[in-house]
């Protein structure tokens with residue numbers, strides 16, 4: 001019996017002779033019999049993790065076969081590899097039935113192959129037709145210490161001609177290197193081959209639906225806000241008119257169908273159909289600015305009702321996530337500068353059952369002789385983060401305070417409050433904390449949960465005032481309010497925008 005080294009040298013010698021004679025262009029780049037055979041691998045690999053793929057070896061007995069290859073052992077596996085993956089000191093780990101293999105995996109040039117052919121060699125497997133059946137060979141890929149090497153099966157395997165990336169060709173060799181059945185395996189299930197008899201038909205291009213969706217996101221069930229039917233129609237009209245205009249510009253064929261518009265409380269969607277994916281793709285370079293336009297014409301991420309626990313996104317696809325001839329997504333965030341409010345030390349999280357809606361309702365003060373404007377906060381009761389904590393058990397909304405500019409104190413005339421269930425509003429005079437504290441007080445309230453739910457707190461403001469500037473947030477149309485409990489240790493803070 002030959003020792004391993006001698007055998008390798010012998011093979012090398014044969015290989016050298018053969019290289020001079022003839023180049024074998026096809027994997028496994030060796031003169032050997034591909035049929036008959038007992039060995040194959042399952043067509044689908046197992047991926048225990050993203051960088052590992054596992055082949056399952058199959059043994060199929062051929063009845064009455066007396067050929068050597070039908071009973072040969074299985075010593076060695078070769079895998080056809082993309083040459084870029086053949087780096088120095090590769091970081092590749094191979095297991096056989098979850099255990100180590102005797103010889104480390106190694107790259108070698110395709111023995112009689114063309115220049116640039118590379119195979120990964122796994123040898124001394126020691127399998128035979130009884131032990132090989134069901135044996136699993138797992139290959140884990142990682143970059144080497146220089147950061148080089150391939151990490152996925154798609155990058156690693158050179159697919160057989162006509163096969164998709166991610167398909168691996170595997171040759172299974174016996175100790176004499178006489179038999180080399182080849183099997184292929186990939187990480188997905190192969191579509192069934194087309195019936196061989198049918199005449200070749202040019203497939204009609206599939207139309208490509210393009211759906212543009214504006215989603216309202218609520219990260220925490222707080223204050224429900226709904227899109228209106230008018231908003232939905234306006235937004236859908238804009239989307240469809242923009243797509244139609246740009247399709248005309250780039251000569252992309254849209255199917256002549258009415259656009260499909262869907263309007264829900266938290267979702268607006270307009271879908272059109274291009275004649276084919278190719279036609280749709282003609283708009284690709286214009287999509288990014290259009291998506292930004294569709295978002296920004298509707299969503300201002302700095303408004304209280306579009307940030308924090310609320311949000312929105314615009315998605316373009318064919319109606320299914322991650323699919324379609326055009327795929328885009330945008331969602332912007334706005335982080336307002338932190339404010340020094342309140343001045344006292346208390347918990348400003350959503351710790352008590354008392355919440356303010358993110359919408360600051362602006363309306364004329366009916367019956368006001370000086371044409372004042374009302375800016376109204378809406379209070380509602382919901383579940384605090386920790387209902388069993390001291391703040392969470394609060395049952396009384398003692399008072400509210402609003403972050404506002406001391407210097408503009410004359411802009412607010414009165415405060416109009418109305419608890420839930422009251423038949424009329426109560427007009428309160430304004431009261432400010434010491435100058436410099438930037439605090440407008442709304443006190444006392446002393447509302448229980450029933451009274452607070454749906455209650456309103458309205459600032460009666462001079463018509464000419466800019467509410468954002470009054471609330472120390474110029475240009476934002478946003479005010480900040482806090483609600484105190486009896487201990488004044490809990491002061492949940494909310495922003496509301498016009």
Ligand SMILES: *[C@@H]1O[C@H](CO)[C@@H](O)[C@H](O)[C@H]1NC(C)=O
Nearest residue numbers: 036061062063064065066067
């Ligand atoms: C295999 O050999 C047996 C016994 O000689 C015979 O009866 C059978 O038909 C053979 N099968 C095939 C597929 O040739």
Ligand SMILES: *[C@@H]1O[C@H](CO)[C@@H](O)[C@H](O)[C@H]1NC(C)=O
Nearest residue numbers: 019023025113114115116117
């Ligand atoms: C392969 O490489 C050898 C040596 O570098 C060269 O002589 C030969 O022409 C190359 N063959 C092909 C097909 O590129």
Ligand SMILES: *[C@@H]1O[C@H](CO)[C@@H](O)[C@H](O)[C@H]1NC(C)=O
Nearest residue numbers: 071073126127128129130131
């Ligand atoms: C296969 O290998 C096993 C374990 O080494 C051995 O027991 C068995 O006899 C072998 N079978 C054949 C057909 O060589």
Ligand SMILES: *[C@@H]1O[C@H](CO)[C@@H](O)[C@H](O)[C@H]1NC(C)=O
Nearest residue numbers: 237238239241242245290293
């Ligand atoms: C998109 O459509 C709207 C409404 O029809 C229009 O005002 C706007 O100019 C269009 N934008 C672009 C970039 O075509």
Ligand SMILES: *[C@@H]1O[C@H](CO)[C@@H](O)[C@H](O)[C@H]1NC(C)=O
Nearest residue numbers: 364368369370371372463464
């Ligand atoms: C209030 O508005 C009305 C109608 O716009 C106007 O006639 C009146 O002069 C305004 N009054 C004040 C005090 O600005």
Ligand SMILES: *[C@@H]1O[C@H](CO)[C@@H](O)[C@H](O)[C@H]1NC(C)=O
Nearest residue numbers: 419420421422423424425451
């Ligand atoms: C509101 O009005 C109704 C009927 O006029 C009366 O029964 C009720 O007591 C009033 N509620 C309050 C809080 O004043």
